Amino acid sequence: MKRIIIAVLVITGLACSRTDTLQTLVDARWIDLTHSFEENTIYWPTNKPFSKDTVFYGLTDKGYFYASFIYSAEEHGGTHFDAPLHFGHPGSPTVEQIPLEQLMGPGVVVDVSEKALEDRDYLVSVADFLAWEDSHGQIPDGSIILLRTGYGQFWPDPLAYTGTSLQGDEAVAHLRFPGLGPEAAQWLVDNRNIHLIGIDTPSIDRGQSVYFKAHRILCAAEISICENVANLDKLPESGSFIIALPMKIKGGSGAPLRIVAML
Amino acid sequence: MKRIIIAVLVITGLACSRTDTLQTLVDARWIDLTHSFEENTIYWPTNKPFSKDTVFYGLTDKGYFYASFIYSAEEHGGTHFDAPLHFGHPGSPTVEQIPLEQLMGPGVVVDVSEKALEDRDYLVSVADFLAWEDSHGQIPDGSIILLRTGYGQFWPDPLAYTGTSLQGDEAVAHLRFPGLGPEAAQWLVDNRNIHLIGIDTPSIDRGQSVYFKAHRILCAAEISICENVANLDKLPESGSFIIALPMKIKGGSGAPLRIVAML
Numbered sequence A, B: 001m002k003r004i005i006i007a008v009l010v011i012t013g014l015a016c017s018r019t020d021t022l023q024t025l026v027d028a029r030w031i032d033l034t035h036s037f038e039e040n041t042i043y044w045p046t047n048k049p050f051s052k053d054t055v056f057y058g059l060t061d062k063g064y065f066y067a068s069f070i071y072s073a074e075e076h077g078g079t080h081f082d083a084p085l086h087f088g089h090p091g092s093p094t095v096e097q098i099p100l101e102q103l104m105g106p107g108v109v110v111d112v113s114e115k116a117l118e119d120r121d122y123l124v125s126v127a128d129f130l131a132w133e134d135s136h137g138q139i140p141d142g143s144i145i146l147l148r149t150g151y152g153q154f155w156p157d158p159l160a161y162t163g164t165s166l167q168g169d170e171a172v173a174h175l176r177f178p179g180l181g182p183e184a185a186q187w188l189v190d191n192r193n194i195h196l197i198g199i200d201t202p203s204i205d206r207g208q209s210v211y212f213k214a215h216r217i218l219c220a221a222e223i224s225i226c227e228n229v230a231n232l233d234k235l236p237e238s239g240s241f242i243i244a245l246p247m248k249i250k251g252g253s254g255a256p257l258r259i260v261a262m263l
Helices: A002-027 A113-118 A126-136 A158-162 A169-174 A182-191 A213-220 B002-027 B113-118 B126-136 B158-162 B169-174 B182-191 B213-220
Strands: A030-032 A051-059 A065-074 A080-082 A104-111 A144-148 A196-199 A224-227 A240-246 A254-262 B030-032 B051-059 B065-074 B080-082 B104-111 B144-148 B196-199 B224-227 B240-246 B254-262
Touching: A002 B002, A002 B104, A002 B240, A080 A240, A104 A126, A104 B002, A126 A182, A144 A240, A182 A213, A196 A240, A213 A224, A240 B002, A240 B240, A240 B254, A254 B240, B080 B240, B104 B126, B126 B182, B144 B240, B182 B213, B196 B240, B213 B224
Parallel strands: A104 A144, A144 A196, A196 A224, B104 B144, B144 B196, B196 B224
Antiparallel strands: A030 A254, A051 A065, A065 B065, A080 A224, A080 A254, A104 A240, A240 A254, B030 B254, B051 B065, B080 B224, B080 B254, B104 B240, B240 B254
């Protein structure tokens, strides 16, 4: 009888990695972690905003309806992806060079919203990562870390979300939103083996950053970054699977990103 | 003993839908079905091609490297997504309105490459779908059908891929590549329940199409379309899981698409 049980285990085990996985994917609940691109999509205040113009909209001379638009965007606005080139060096990987496997992984949601909503200049620390690990075990290899600062709820109000409603160069000094501390970025690079890191603010470095050290540390380590990530309040702290697919711009330092979670 | 076996089945069944599925996803092999966006990306000959300009590239005055670009693109070039609005009516769903669940599903690869490579005007027929079903069973509900014409191998050579290297209005009459027959589009709408349909040519309607009937039938039925899909020769005819994530352009009739397959 033991043999039968083992056979059953083996058979169900095999089934699990094929048909059942396909069925689980089909039945899964997915959450979109992406803001739409539209007129009021938040861009860095020195960037040109997203624009979309009509190429054709209406009835054609052949009698059927047709609609088509053209758009223009900087790489680093809205929900977007920073490839290592962005703050790396001329040889750093660009968007289209990141292997698909690196764009996916178990979701690790580090919720610092209580502290960050009290302090617009909050820096996520090593202690925040260790607190997550106290509850869920070590951050798994290949994880996608998502920093939940709570500022996602303010999208798309520029004043509440970024700290300023000004535009252009004069806005930069007024940017105030939380980010990842450079020491914590370095700790991740040295001690954990993650695929990506994302945040629900305009930048992985906090608004008041001048030298963008978290970006530089991560890009030097060839860890790509996801910014302006949406709906992090809808994710559990662990147990999700994240898929982050940037537009495949050859040579891109970044790109608009569609990022989703499977629960 | 039967009870024990049933318990084992239930336990392994449960494990399968959580931890094991996550592990299967982590270990899975993924294939990118997306062409890069770059200077020679193929667009419809009357469209503006993709352009990317440098915002900044090099050392900043603070001593670190920085790179950033701005790009412009029509919605319907390169590997891209057609929302129902494209050939539908003013109330048809736009890109950001398509539910995530509709952007995923089991991959059904219908390989007509032998016939289509002999006949640039080939139309995929109901018989081609029935031939797939003879081998693999009925096209599952929620499938993503991918029409493999074999023309993907010619990318990005415009003459071989589209039938002409001309640009502008004078090129249109010279477009010659295979597509989906309108009768077969109508048959799918009436008889099967698919999530998306994709093809490895510039358009679901063949190059010589004048009235774009396959587009119009699919858009009226609110079935979105993926065009210029890459690497279909690397997919099995069944057994893959497809995820097609368009850039989330609000009100978009289409968008650049990142489409991937899990094997």
